Amino acid sequence: MPGLHRHDAAARMVAALLATLAVCVLLSLQLTWRADAWIYDALLSRFDQPVDPRIAIVAIDERSLSEIGRWPWSRGVHARLLDRLRHAGVRGIALNAVFAEPATGDPAGDAALARALAATGSTVLPVMAEPSEPGGMPIEVMPMPPLAEAAAGLGQVDVEIDRDGIARRAYLKAGLGSAYWPSLALALLRVGPAAADDAPLPGLRLAGQPGPLPFQWVRDHHILVPYAEPGAFTRVSYLDVLEGTVDPALLRDRWVLVGVTAAGIDHGLATPRTGGVPRVPAIEYHANLLNALATGQAIAPLPAPWRWLPSIALVLLPLALYGGPGPWRRPSAVTAAVALATLLGCALLLRYGRYWFPPAATLAVLAGGCLAWTLTRLRQSQHLAHSDALTLLANRRMFDLTLARELGAARRSGRPLSLLLVDIDHFKHYNDRHGHQAGDEVLRRIAGAIGSHARRPRDLAARYGGDELAVILPETTAAAAEALAGALVDDVRALRIPHPDSDVAPCITLTIGVATFDPEREPGPVDLLKRADAALYRGKHQGRDRSAAVAAPA
Structure with a gap:
């Protein structure tokens, strides 16, 4: 044990x-x-995500595009919207539109937007990272200087897409060379009343970087976005706000995210809650990120x-x-x-x-x-x-199956097949004197000796029945089989297991019958087992403690 x-x-x-x-x-x-x-x-789809009621989306939808005109609009239009929102008493505004260059032929619109940004004092604009050329280094695309100076803050709108096309994660800080830009949602959160710029941020921190990387877009504070159900946030049309048909109370003291929802401009993002369809607009992604931060539900x-x-x-x-x-x-x-x-x-x-x-x-x-x-x-x-519990050799069923299979293989290959039938001389007398437990031990020891000679992958040593054992030797000539049988007889005799009731020798001995099937000389059917049994009988008749073989039919 x-x-x-x-x-x-x-x-x-x-x-x-x-x-x-x-x-x-x-x-x-x-x-x-x-x-x-x-x-x-x-898992995420089975959890209810709380929604902060202070978040609202002003959607640049198909109806707004139809009424106001082709995109992009005059920046004076956005200035009017910001004035409407300011008078409604909003908490903060994220205007998710890039104004990187002066508007062609519309300097008044640029000036009006800069004044409106300064007047609200709580509007943030996006910063984007784009390659300078296909496959080239990234560059930061920022609002033109007058607008950037008038805005209350800037926030990066980097969206990480997983390999399966789903937007699950976000980085609260990112930037070119080092992560200094807050996300658009974080920037909006920080311009609201009682905002704490130095509050600890959730998320997995950047690790393993030796220092600033001036030509790489670096990300930090990695989180997973816990999406709310699609349509969970209050949404109003840009056109309705612009025309003053929205009750100001609906927007008062809210964070307002202004962005495109029209399918023709915004192609949307796949989320864990929607999979591939329906896709949510990018502005709703930022609303979900803001919601995670505002409710303390960001997943790290x-x-x-x-x-x-x-x-x-x-x-x-x-x-x-x-x-x-x-x-x-x-x-x-x-x-x-x-x-x-x-x-x-x-x-x-x-x-x-x-x-x-x-x-x-x-x-x-x-x-x-x-x-x-x-x-x-x-x-x-x-x-x-397929094994015998006592000797751990193959059992009779496995012996029969293997012998039939190897006979077929021998006929196909033309190689000889030999069989040994092994009998323990006067084993009944040994059991009668010493008991079956002692007899079982003798069987185990002899089985070990036989197994040590049947070492090739296709050789099979088996317990044929009672005190008879057998060995199947594929691709083995008669001479080789007789030599192996003789060696086995000698090995067991050398064990010197006392057997005083044997009339052959004072110790345990074996008699082995050897038979060989040679397909080149015997094209017809053959009963190899019967032939080996006849050889065993001959060995016993000759005085036991030996191996004997019978010649194959001519």
């Missing part, structure tokens, strides 16, 4: 090392990101150590629990319990802790381990079904 315990401990150690390595590979190469994204989307990805260490611990947990009382005796039950606990913990951490732990690597390794265990048990079961 101590040997079994050592074997079990060694197997668990190997399994633990393989599980740890598998988790590390999956996490480092992000091989399970798609499964993690699917789990995240599924866990730092690498807090993803790797729990993942490794969870895949090792079944190895620690397996073998305990009750249901812990079943590896499948242990693995299922740990997998469910992983999913439940992931969901609770997301819902109440506002942290995201990607579970797919853990679940994949747990599933792989369970599958490996199941296949191992299945293989062991198949082995037991």
Whole structure:
């Protein structure tokens, strides 16, 4: 039993090392990101996201475009909108439109917009990062200087799209060389009443960068956006606000985000709640980001150590629990319990802790381990079904199947097939004197000796029945089979197992019948087993403790 315990401990150690390595590979190469994204989307869609009632969207919709005219509009139109919003007593405005160059032929519109921006004192404008040329270095596209100076703040509108085309994440800080621009939503939040510019920001921090990177767009404070249901935010038409048909009370003390919702201009974004269809306009993405910050519901990805260490611990947990009382005796039950606990913990951490732990690597390794265990048990079961419990050699059923298969293979290949039938001399007398337990021990020792001679991959040593054993030797000539039988007789005699009731020798001896089928000389059917039995009978008739062979028919 101590040997079994050592074997079990060694197997668990190997399994633990393989599980740890598998988790590390999956996490480092992000091989399970798609499964993690699917789990995240599924969980997020089942949680109600609170919506701050102070957020409203002024939509540049199809009706506004139809009435006001072709986009882009005169900047004087935007100035009038800002005046309307200022008189309504809004908390802050994000005007998500880029005014990088003076308007051609409309200096009055530019001047009017600059005055309106200064008058509100709470309007932020976007900063964009675009490549200077296809595949070139990024550059910052900012509002033209008079507008930038008049605005209460600037915010970057960088939107990160995952590999599956869904916008799940945001960066609260980003910039060229270093992350100094707040996101548009954060910039808007900071111009409101009682805004705290120095309040700590949520999100995963930038790590591993040696210093400023002047030619790269650098991001920091990585979060996941907890989207509300589409249409959850108050939305009014740009045209209605411009014409004064919207009740000012509907906008008073609200953060107002002004942006395009018309499908012809804004192509929209896929979100975890909508998948590919329907897509939400970009301004609604910024509204959701603002909502996450205003309600304190932003979701932060866990730092690498807090993803790797729990993942490794969870895949090792079944190895620690397996073998305990009750249901812990079943590896499948242990693995299922740990997998469910992983999913439940992931969901609770997301819902109440506002942290995201990607579970797919853990679940994949747990599933792989369970599958490996199941296949191992299945293989062991198949082995037991074809083996003799006492001698651990193949059983009679496996012997019959293998002999028929090898006879067919010999006919196809033209190579000889040999068979040994092994009988323990006067074994009944040994059992009568020493008992069956002692006889069983003798069978095990002789089976070990036979197994040491049948070492090739296709060789098969089997218990034929009672005290008779057999060895199938594919691609073995008669001479080679007789030599092996003689060596086996000598090896068992050398064991010196006392057998005082034998009239052959004072120790256990063997008689072996050897038969060979040579397809080149025997094209017709052959009963190799009958031939080997005849050889065994001849050996017994000759005095036992020997091997004997019968010649193949001419």
